[in-house]
Amino acid sequence: MNTETKKPSLYERLGGVYAIAAVVDTFIDRIMVAPELNANPLVDEAHHRVPKAGFKYLVTEMVCQVTGGPQRYTGKTMAESHKHLNISASEWVVFAGIFKAVLDEYKVPEAEQAELFAIVGSTRSDIVVERPVSKAG
Numbered sequence: 001m002n003t004e005t006k007k008p009s010l011y012e013r014l015g016g017v018y019a020i021a022a023v024v025d026t027f028i029d030r031i032m033v034a035p036e037l038n039a040n041p042l043v044d045e046a047h048h049r050v051p052k053a054g055f056k057y058l059v060t061e062m063v064c065q066v067t068g069g070p071q072r073y074t075g076k077t078m079a080e081s082h083k084h085l086n087i088s089a090s091e092w093v094v095f096a097g098i099f100k101a102v103l104d105e106y107k108v109p110e111a112e113q114a115e116l117f118a119i120v121g122s123t124r125s126d127i128v129v130e131r132p133v134s135k136a137g
């Protein structure tokens with residue numbers, strides 16, 4: 001028997017579009033100036049080229065959709081918008097750390113954070129460019 005049919009969606013538990021947009025607002029402000037991310041010149045160039053308001057709009061739309069909200073994401077696929085940036089596994093870790101710090105600041109409970117990280121993690125292979133391990137000698 002399913003006793004969880006009435007559980008509110010992750011979107012509702014996060015507080016809907018206003019709460020999600022506030023988190024995205026802070027998060028994008030933080031990542032666009034993160035020195036560890038902008039050490040990658042391709043990321044640095046894009047972070048200084050892409051207008052912040054539109055970037056926040058698209059990320060908000062996406063987070064709302066994947067958490068069960070009524071919004072529909074209208075941007076590019078994750079592969080299309082990231083493959084040219086040559087994002088490394090360690091840059092991914094920095095990005096995830098900033099995300100976690102912002103979620104903590106907004107007091108998003110651990111259970112909701114875990115659900116969000118599962119969704120975010122599912123996009124990793126579209127975003128991170130795996131570099132072959134060089135065989136010295």
Ligand code: HEM
Binds near residue numbers: 059074091092095121
């Ligand atoms: C789950 C993780 C991520 C999500 C959900 C996400 C989301 C997005 C979205 C929605 C866009 C806009 C797409 C469009 O223009 O239509 C975008 C672009 C971009 N993202 Fe991400 N992103 C993620 C990870 C990362 C990471 C790890 C970095 C940097 C290290 C990064 C840097 C960028 C940059 C620089 C752009 C602009 C690309 C360009 O226009 O040339 N993203 N991302």
